[in-house]
Amino acid sequence: MKPLPASFLTGRPKIVGSPRLYDYYRSYPFSALRKARNMTAEGIVAELLASGLRGRGGASFPVGLKWQSVMQQAETVRYVVANGEEGEPGTYKDRVLLEQNPLAVIEALVIAGCTVKAERGYIYLNQNYRAIEKALLQLLQWLREEGRLRCVEGAGAFDIQVRRGRQRYISGEETALFRALEGRRAEPTGRPPYPTEQGLWGKPTVINNIETLASVSLIIERGDSWFAAIGPEHNHGPKLFSLSGDVARPDVIEADMSATLADLIGWAGGTVGTFKGAFVSGPSGRLFLPRDLSLPLTIQNGCGNGTVIVFNDTRCAVDLARQVTDFFHSEHCGQCLPGRESMKQAKALMDGLENQAALEPVLQHYQQLHAVLLNSSKCGLCSSGTGIVPALMQAFPADFARHLRHDCPICRAGAEVAA
Ligand SMILES: Cc1cc2nc3c(=O)[nH]c(=O)nc-3n(C[C@H](O)[C@H](O)[C@H](O)COP(=O)(O)O)c2cc1C
Ligand code: SF4
Known part of the structure; x- marks a missing residue:
């Protein structure tokens, strides 16, 4: 096992909810923001491109390219958005980052706003992150009072608002998130057009994950070569x-x-x-x-x-497959026909597993659903949600076989229901 590397993004005391929030604010160096004040927008994008930073929200898209694309749009009303929905089970890194160093995210959002000449930024937060919301609102108030929500002296008005999410996994999907910010149902609208062309209120929008933004602050503060030297090729930072x-x-x-x-x-x-x-x-x-x-x-x-x-090995793969299927079935928005129909069939397959004679037809059916979704669904929720279940069937056929025989010692409850 390798030694744990030094902490650049995390590893600080939790500041959210602590009486030391003002001390944290007062002693924060704003190094990235100060440096950005002496850089051109093109220079900032060039640093991001050279750093190799890719988005940390899941799709790993190059951050410099995204910002550059918004800068190239003819439309001059633009927005920047920080995605802090974190609705997927097991995902909590952005919460920890925001609890320890919220100013790194705010700083990067200001830099993003100035770089792409946006008039407003939004931080979209998971509904349960109340303490973080409170701290962010306080920090933004102090920043506003001191005129620090800009990275170029004398630049036009730029402000950041905090919005609470919908407590749904789907509202972390970027186009659904825009609809939620607009006060509409949090449903994906499909792509193209891409958010960089028509995002929030149909205007060019940079949307980045919370960790991505904190990484931007590191790059501007320490330089692209520093960032690019960390990690294997094509996996920097x-x-x-x-x-x-x-x-x-x-x-x-x-x-x-x-x-x-x-x-x-x-x-x-x-x-x-x-x-x-x-x-x-x-x-x-x-x-x-x-x-x-x-x-x-x-x-x-x-x-x-x-x-x-x-x-x-005390976990039954069938139980895991059911939990995954139930989660995606309950979280899918039902808006597009392929998603709606496939999730219905996926749930029926898993619910009725004990009534099947053999696993192979179930596996094939599930794989077909996944393939259809990859090609035709409106967003990534239903397709990504049906990927891991066939993998579980292939990796742990014995667990599934026990369920077909109504004889699973691990999750007897499931077998009893079917018996
Ligand atoms: C169903 C679904 C949920 C998502 N939830 C999140 C989320 O909670 N946070 C996030 O940053 N990205 C999430 N994404 C990815 C976003 O759509 C988007 O790609 C990301 O915010 C872009 O930021 P990045 O380029 O910095 O990664 C989700 C995508 C899908 C399909
Ligand atoms: S793929 Fe699923 S979650 Fe996405 S729009 Fe279609 S039904 Fe909704």
Whole structure:
């Protein structure tokens, strides 16, 4: 196991909810913002491009390209948005980051706003993050009073508002999030047009994840070469991982992306019991098995948003598959026909598993649903939600076979219901 690297994004005392919020504000150096004041917008984008920073919200899109695209739009009314919805099970790194260093995110949002010449920024927060919301509102008030919500002296008005989310996983999807900010139903509108062309209120919009924005502050403060020197090729910078499930010490771990799954589990105190598998990038991500423990958690290996849910050999794969299916079935918005119909069929397949004679037709049916969704659904929720269940069926056929025989010692309750 490699030594835990120094903490750049996290590792500070929790400031949200503490009486030291004003001391934190007063002693915050605003180094990135000061530096950005002496840079051109093109210079800032060039640094982001050279740093190799990719979005930390799941899709890993290059951040410099996104900002550049908004700058190139003819429309001059523009917005910048920080995505702090964090509605996927096991994902809590942005909460920890915001609790420890909210000014790094605000600073980057100001830099984003000035770079793309936006008139307003929004921080969209998970509904449960009340203490964070309160701290952000206070910090923004102090910043406003001191005229610090701008990165170029004398620049036009720019303000940041905080908005509470809808407590739905779907409202973290960028186009659904825009609709929520507009006061409408949080439903995806599909792409194209992309948010960089027509985002919030139909205007060009930069939307970035909370961790992505904190990484922008690091890059501007310390330079693109510093950032690019951390981590393997095409996987630059520090990355946050939310560890949960059957580990001794569930926690947010900051590491570079050469860290393997075994490293992360080791830093979290090891697996409780015997490692059976992990959902990397959450239930919408990829199934890692014991043979994958030595794989580095790079973007190419599916690290996504950095969520790692570990499960041990006391867990039944059928129960896990049911939990995943139930979650996506209850969270999908039902707006597009492929999503609606596929989620209905996926749930029926899992609910009726014990009535099937063999697993193979169930697996094939589930794989077909996933393939259809990949090609035709309006957003990524339903397609990503049906990816891991076939992987569980293939990896743990014995667990499924026991359910077909109505004979699962692990989750007897499930077998009794079907009997
Ligand atoms: C169903 C669904 C939920 C999502 N939830 C989040 C979220 O909570 N936070 C987030 O940053 N991105 C989330 N995303 C990804 C966003 O749509 C978007 O790609 C991201 O905010 C862009 O930021 P980034 O480029 O910095 O990663 C979600 C995507 C989908 C399909
Ligand atoms: S894919 Fe699912 S969540 Fe996305 S729009 Fe269609 S029904 Fe809604």
